[in-house]
Amino acid sequence: MLNVNNIVKQYATHLALDDVSLKVEQGKIFGLLGPNGAGKTSLIRIITQITAPDSGEVIFNGQRLNSSHIARIGYLPEERGLYKKMEIGEQVLYLAKLKGMRTAEATKKVRYWFEKLEMGSWWNKKVEDLSKGMQQKVQFVATVLHEPELIILDEPFSGFDPVNADIIKNEILELNKKGATFIFSTHRMESVEELCDNIALIHRSKKILDGSVSDIKEQYRNNTYWVEYDGEYPVELSAGLFKVLHKEILQGKTRIKVQISAGKTANQLLSALLPLVNIHRLDEVIPTMNDIFIDQVKLKN
Structure with a gap:
């Protein structure tokens, strides 16, 4: 689904990505790993077209990445981006429309997800009235609502208690079974063991390891x-x-x-x-x- 080819990205004197290449297979859950400051978020921002690489290219389903692909990608950033004073239901509908959904379709989908994740009573609440974990649930719904082909999750379990983390984990697995491809960035290695088919490890702007989780574990026995x-x-x-x-x-x-x-x-x-x-x-x-x-x-x- 996604080929990242020889990406270089520099910010002033900081080299964020140094000739990074990786391949994300369709229908797989791909773990993007690395310490803080390794370059993971810089790469995600390039894939989501928030920024552009200095050199290299990203190929999405055989085409060079372009603006027409934005609606086919869902992105849950590590830095949460909800409007604190806006009502939850109205906000998720607004975000769905930005992805090209019509009002009637979006409303139906929002109600479906709110019911599924036990958020039915939240419709008229404001973001500032919700806990961090509740806000995270809202943003997860906004990320997957338009049924994107590629879903990018940056630290998706941050702020969740174990029960809600397990609920979201199961939703990820269910969406994956239905065909969604995931890029999953996290520091929680137990989640990588549970969820990921393949991984790449980035450190100091370079990719230092990649492959299937099972092959890598076999290699390091x-x-x-x-x-x-x-x-x-x-x-x-x-x-x-x-x-x-x-x-x-x-x-x-x-x-x-x-x-x-x-x-x-x-x-x-x-x-x-x-x-x-x-x-x-x-x-x-x-x-x-x-x-x-x-x-x-x-x-x-």
């Missing part, structure tokens, strides 16, 4: 395991076979985190330990997206 057992084994057993990274004793059982040596396997580890100790569990330590994010950012600092 490092032969590390938790072993829970009771009994004792001789220290020399570990030589050349594994390295103990952490050890703790819980309720009489010993638990060690070990990294198996290169060329060795978990079966060899078990074969060495089983004659000496009583093993209760063996669990591989799969790196989380949070682990990978921190390791890659530290590596590039």
Whole structure:
């Protein structure tokens, strides 16, 4: 759906994006990750045509990005943009009309979403009377109301309690099942694990990692395991076979985190330990997206 090709963007002396390229596949949820100031928001503003790149191009469904694509994109910015003194129902209708919807169609859709998200009594309330989380619900509705093909969410769970965050997460998944493509920018790595098919990690204006979440996690597996057992084994057993990274004793059982040596396997580890100790569990330590994010950012600092 979206090809970002060699984008460069500079603000005065600050280089925000340095030759960034990425591909967002149709029907997928794409995680755009990076520390504060990495360049994520600059890239989103280029995709939504708020700003233009200094060089490079964005291709949307085979066409160079242009003003006709604006109505086919929904954008929930990190900085909220609702009018505080305006009534909620009137405001969402106004935003829907800016996306090209007619009054009757927009009214029907707004009422549908307000009912679905338990916002029916909010129609005549003003934004300033709502909590941060309630305002976020309103802005989410305004983002998806016109059924855009591409939905860009910048920190969509900010301000939500766990219950409402789960409601919005389920709505994202439902819209995705119906064919919507998402770009999802967040610092919440657990949300990336739950929602994203593919990710790109931007740091200091450059893309430093991209690919499918499953492939990246597979790539960063490092032969590390938790072993829970009771009994004792001789220290020399570990030589050349594994390295103990952490050890703790819980309720009489010993638990060690070990990294198996290169060329060795978990079966060899078990074969060495089983004659000496009583093993209760063996669990591989799969790196989380949070682990990978921190390791890659530290590596590039």
